[in-house]
Amino acid sequence: MTSRPAASPVPAAPAAAAPAAATRSDAARNRGRLLDAAAGLIAERGSDVDVREIARRAEVGMGTLYRHFPTKEALLDAALEHVFTSWAAAASAALTGRAWPDLGRFLADALTRQTASPGLLDAYCQALPGQAGNTARQHCRQQVGPLIAELVRAAHESGELRPDITAEDVSLLLVALGRIAPVVPEPAWRRILHVTLDGLHTRAATPLPRPDRPL
Amino acid sequence: MTSRPAASPVPAAPAAAAPAAATRSDAARNRGRLLDAAAGLIAERGSDVDVREIARRAEVGMGTLYRHFPTKEALLDAALEHVFTSWAAAASAALTGRAWPDLGRFLADALTRQTASPGLLDAYCQALPGQAGNTARQHCRQQVGPLIAELVRAAHESGELRPDITAEDVSLLLVALGRIAPVVPEPAWRRILHVTLDGLHTRAATPLPRPDRPL
DNA sequence: ACCGAAGCGGAGCAGTTGCTCCGGTAGGGT
DNA sequence: ACCCTACCGGAGCAACTGCTCCGCTTCGGT
Numbered sequence: 001m002t003s004r005p006a007a008s009p010v011p012a013a014p015a016a017a018a019p020a021a022a023t024r025s026d027a028a029r030n031r032g033r034l035l036d037a038a039a040g041l042i043a044e045r046g047s048d049v050d051v052r053e054i055a056r057r058a059e060v061g062m063g064t065l066y067r068h069f070p071t072k073e074a075l076l077d078a079a080l081e082h083v084f085t086s087w088a089a090a091a092s093a094a095l096t097g098r099a100w101p102d103l104g105r106f107l108a109d110a111l112t113r114q115t116a117s118p119g120l121l122d123a124y125c126q127a128l129p130g131q132a133g134n135t136a137r138q139h140c141r142q143q144v145g146p147l148i149a150e151l152v153r154a155a156h157e158s159g160e161l162r163p164d165i166t167a168e169d170v171s172l173l174l175v176a177l178g179r180i181a182p183v184v185p186e187p188a189w190r191r192i193l194h195v196t197l198d199g200l201h202t203r204a205a206t207p208l209p210r211p212d213r214p215l
Numbered sequence: 216m217t218s219r220p221a222a223s224p225v226p227a228a229p230a231a232a233a234p235a236a237a238t239r240s241d242a243a244r245n246r247g248r249l250l251d252a253a254a255g256l257i258a259e260r261g262s263d264v265d266v267r268e269i270a271r272r273a274e275v276g277m278g279t280l281y282r283h284f285p286t287k288e289a290l291l292d293a294a295l296e297h298v299f300t301s302w303a304a305a306a307s308a309a310l311t312g313r314a315w316p317d318l319g320r321f322l323a324d325a326l327t328r329q330t331a332s333p334g335l336l337d338a339y340c341q342a343l344p345g346q347a348g349n350t351a352r353q354h355c356r357q358q359v360g361p362l363i364a365e366l367v368r369a370a371h372e373s374g375e376l377r378p379d380i381t382a383e384d385v386s387l388l389l390v391a392l393g394r395i396a397p398v399v400p401e402p403a404w405r406r407i408l409h410v411t412l413d414g415l416h417t418r419a420a421t422p423l424p425r426p427d428r429p430l
Numbered sequence: 431a432c433c434g435a436a437g438c439g440g441a442g443c444a445g446t447t448g449c450t451c452c453g454g455t456a457g458g459g460t
Numbered sequence: 461a462c463c464c465t466a467c468c469g470g471a472g473c474a475a476c477t478g479c480t481c482c483g484c485t486t487c488g489g490t
Contacts, residue, residue, distance in 0.1 A: 024457055024458080024466065025457075025458095027466080030468085050447070050448090052447085052448090055469090060468075060469080061468060061469030061470055062448095062449080062450085062470065062471095063450085063451085063452090063468060063469055063470075064467075064469070066449065066450075067466095067467070072448065125398065165410070168403070169403075169406055169410065172395055172404070173410070175394075175395055176391040176394055176395045179340075179390075179394040179395070180387055180390055180391045183340065188383070191384055192384060195380070195384065195388070195411070195415060196414055198414040198419060199410040199411055199414025199415070199419060200410060204413060204416075204418075204419025239486090239488080240487075240488095241437070241486080241487070242437065242487095245438085265478090267478090275439080276438060276439030277439070277440065277480085278438060278439055278481085278482090279437075282437070282438080286478085286479085287479085
């Protein structure tokens with residue numbers, strides 16, 4: 001950590017999935033454990049996790065943690081990148097080609113995922129006012145952004161998404177709904193999503209799933 | 216916290232606006248200063264403020280702070296109650312009697328207010344998973360809840376709000392939008408609000424304010 | 431003017447956090 | 461089988477947090 005020769009402006013994450021050179025097997029295993037533990041704890045409790053707890057759950061010591069990642073933030077960062085990447089992959093694989101249902105399903109799936117990991121968006125939104133260096137957000141944008149853009153383009157083409165809506169609008173709506181999804185019962189946020197989709201549709205106002213019988 | 220005799224489930228908030236007995240003038244002044252400082256800091260940075268900083272901004276010492284409020288939480292609580300009360304009063308005074316525009320204006324005003332105080336909703340939503348004792352939320356519900364209920368009732372009666380929407384839905388939407396309003400430029404969240412209102416309207420899909428020219 | 435008590439302030443305590451240090455351990459090329 | 465080296469682990473440091481303690485000040489009734 002004292003004098004790094006040169007390299008890119010991104011210091012950490014040399015290869016999350018490609019150890020490449022001859023790394024010791026236990027080192028690779030511990031790195032993976034740390035990433036999993038960090039991701040799990042972020043999902044459960046948000047991004048203000050105790051490093052000791054990460055190490056404990058990963059069943060490694062503090063020295064190991066800080067050998068693999070220069071700082072807590074770098075660890076969380078790497079974990080988040082992995083999470084966002086796998087989300088984008090799963091969402092992309094779930095597409096059927098029918099634009100409007102795909103959009104709705106993508107949003108519903110994203111919110112379900114968010115329900116299981118309340119802390120994810122917290123990490124994403126953390127330090128938003130200051131911005132400047134929120135890499136979680138950048139990772140999400142890089143991984144999921146193109147997918148949303150494609151969904152929006154296709155839905156525009158099918159004529160069901162009102163033309164004045166941008167991919168940015170959809171991303172924003174997703175973040176907004178994602179902030180409440182984990183803290184209310186699922187039927188509640190499904191109602192909200194339904195209303196939102198109605199607002200997004202060219203011709204709007206379809207009946208809600210079930211107005212008074214929640215499930 | 217050891218053994219409370221009986222009393223109501225709300226322990227704190229003896230009298231935020233009614234010192235009643237013969238209180239010393241400086242005490243009352245300092246109490247007000249603490250409330251203002253706390254509210255200001257919560258608005259700016261959310262509910263994880265340093266008590267020392269509250270005391271510093273209020274220009275009082277730590278002893279004074281803890282003389283007036285038994286715990287940090289109690290202080291934040293009292294400050295939040297005051298904030299929510301004045302919000303409800305202002306919003307209630309702004310009503311014109313025309314239901315649908317009133318609802319839209321109420322939401323827009325709430326979001327503007329939220330933009331100026333990003334930390335407010337953080338305090339409101341904090342510890343939501345555990346729930347159990349989030350008094351900020353209770354205060355908001357008590358103060359603002361009836362107002363939203365009335366807005367929804369009137370908008371239903373006017374026939375413009377789709378009948379399957381409940382006051383709970385509107386509250387939830389407000390929270391969701393409030394979570395993003397402070398972190399994006401105002402035109403962006405106004406677009407989102409517009410879409411949402413379209414989704415709430417019986418016959419939907421009116422043109423957005425300005426699709427591509429943000430302001 | 432006087433005086434008792436309520437009020438004031440900030441140094442200090444205990445707990446928690448992110449991070450470092452260094453003796454011991456075990457991997458893997460030879 | 462050997463040994464060098466990268467790696468492991470957890471005790472310890474410094475900074476920060478919420479909160480308490482206690483000597484001094486100031487209010488306000490007489």
